[in-house]
Amino acid sequence: MYDCIRQEWRWDRQCDARARYHARLLRDLGLPIGPLLDQLAGDEESVWRASGVLELLALAGDGEAAEGLRDYVRHGEHWVDVLESIASEWPRAWWEGLREVALERITGEEEGPGAGEPWEHFGVTRDPATRQAPQPDPDRERLGTDALLALIAEPATTAVDKVGVLRLLARRGPQPGLVPLVPLLGLPGADRPLPGVRAALRRLGVRAVPEARAWARDERPWLAALGREVLDDHPGPEALPGLLRELADLRHQEEWCGPDATARRLAHIGPPAADAVPLLRALLRETPHSYERADYLRAIAAIDPGAAEDLYEECLWDCEERTLLIAVAAAPATDPEVRARVVALRDDPLEDPDVRAAAAERAEGFADTP
Numbered sequence: 001m002y003d004c005i006r007q008e009w010r011w012d013r014q015c016d017a018r019a020r021y022h023a024r025l026l027r028d029l030g031l032p033i034g035p036l037l038d039q040l041a042g043d044e045e046s047v048w049r050a051s052g053v054l055e056l057l058a059l060a061g062d063g064e065a066a067e068g069l070r071d072y073v074r075h076g077e078h079w080v081d082v083l084e085s086i087a088s089e090w091p092r093a094w095w096e097g098l099r100e101v102a103l104e105r106i107t108g109e110e111e112g113p114g115a116g117e118p119w120e121h122f123g124v125t126r127d128p129a130t131r132q133a134p135q136p137d138p139d140r141e142r143l144g145t146d147a148l149l150a151l152i153a154e155p156a157t158t159a160v161d162k163v164g165v166l167r168l169l170a171r172r173g174p175q176p177g178l179v180p181l182v183p184l185l186g187l188p189g190a191d192r193p194l195p196g197v198r199a200a201l202r203r204l205g206v207r208a209v210p211e212a213r214a215w216a217r218d219e220r221p222w223l224a225a226l227g228r229e230v231l232d233d234h235p236g237p238e239a240l241p242g243l244l245r246e247l248a249d250l251r252h253q254e255e256w257c258g259p260d261a262t263a264r265r266l267a268h269i270g271p272p273a274a275d276a277v278p279l280l281r282a283l284l285r286e287t288p289h290s291y292e293r294a295d296y297l298r299a300i301a302a303i304d305p306g307a308a309e310d311l312y313e314e315c316l317w318d319c320e321e322r323t324l325l326i327a328v329a330a331a332p333a334t335d336p337e338v339r340a341r342v343v344a345l346r347d348d349p350l351e352d353p354d355v356r357a358a359a360a361e362r363a364e365g366f367a368d369t370p
Contacts, residue, residue, distance in 0.1 A: 001025060002035045005049050011256055011289040018290075019052035021319035023350050026053065027060060037068045040076060047078045055086050058094075060349045066094065074101050080109060087118040096121060141168060149177045152184060159188055166196035174203040179211050183223055191222040201230055209234050235265050237272055247279050256287050260295035267302035277307045284311065294322035301330065316341045321352045328358045339366050 001022075010016035026033065039050035051069060058066035069086055073079045073095075083102060087095050099122050106113055106124065113119040143151070148165050151157055157165075162185060169175050178200055185194045201208045208230050215227025235243065243266055250259045263280060266273045277300055284296040297315060301308040313335065315327035328345065331338040343366075345351050346359035 015291040023053045023056040051082045256289040260292035263295045263299040267299040273303045324355045
């Protein structure tokens with residue numbers, strides 16, 4: 001168990017989740033946390049893996065873990081990252097006593113503090129030159145959606161301003177009126193769309209497909225590529241043979257980053273893609289890239305709901321929030337083990353807040369289930 005935390009076993013360390021899973025195992029097995037506290041003496045990566053587990057154990061009531069991390073902030077080498085992490089996870093009362101030592105130690109750091117807590121509470125302001133996010137424009141935020149779309153269409157609007165408008169529109173849900181403006185949203189001097197364009201098109205889903213057919217034939221490489229992406233993400237039945245071959249090849253070659261996109265495209269096809277279900281089930285259980293499991297489970301359910309039934313209970317023990325949310329919503333409530341597991345997720349202080357909330361909502365309906 002300790003070696004799972006000492007070593008980096010994740011396929012993709014940027015998105016595969018392990019800390020909650022490891023913390024839960026340590027707690028449920030009753031293992032001492034001394035080896036994790038010792039790991040705090042290691043390099044930055046070792047500290048990051050150990051502290052992520054310790055801060056969760058502290059939330060579950062482990063006082064030794066909490067004090068171990070506070071002591072690390074007082075004396076440890078990579079204390080800034082640990083302090084900023086616990087300040088984002090713990091109640092303020094648990095870390096505000098570190099103000100004096102943090103203010104003293106930060107003056108000796110080459111890099112200044114990050115944004116947010118605990119520095120805002122401690123009264124530490126960042127150098128304006130290091131600020132990353134542009135300040136919101138109150139006047140623009142008051143504009144209606146049609147006015148914002150018209151601003152994108154205005155020739156004098158800069159690329160920076162267009163990105164700001166896209167951010168505002170993203171808060172207002174899918175925007176069909178944005179589709180005819182996509183050809184105006186290329187990054188000047190580069191063959192790619194402005195930040196936020198792809199996300200906006202994903203929110204629109206199939207509504208972008210008709211225009212995407214024209215984009216795919218455009219002379220501008222970035223727009224043609226964008227059009228092909230939209231069309232690939234919403235395939236018709238004619239694409240099925242190629243997608244099946246692609247999924248089988250990716251599995252055979254153990255290309256673990258990428259089958260999720262193929263799975264999403266197969267899910268769009270639905271029941272006619274039934275031949276993909278055995279491959280998707282195999283990927284769900286074989287992949288070391290845990291983040292992608294949610295896409296395999298969702299695709300199986302979209303293609304053949306019955307084929308996912310036996311997977312939901314298994315996925316109630318998954319390490320990934322996205323997979324857990326699907327399983328919590330869909331696992332059969334008639335199974336006593338499912339009901340017990342959902343209630344346990346609801347009550348587990350180690351669990352992700354969104355998963356706990358979903359489990360609480362599901363558990364409320366158990367009273368109506370025979």
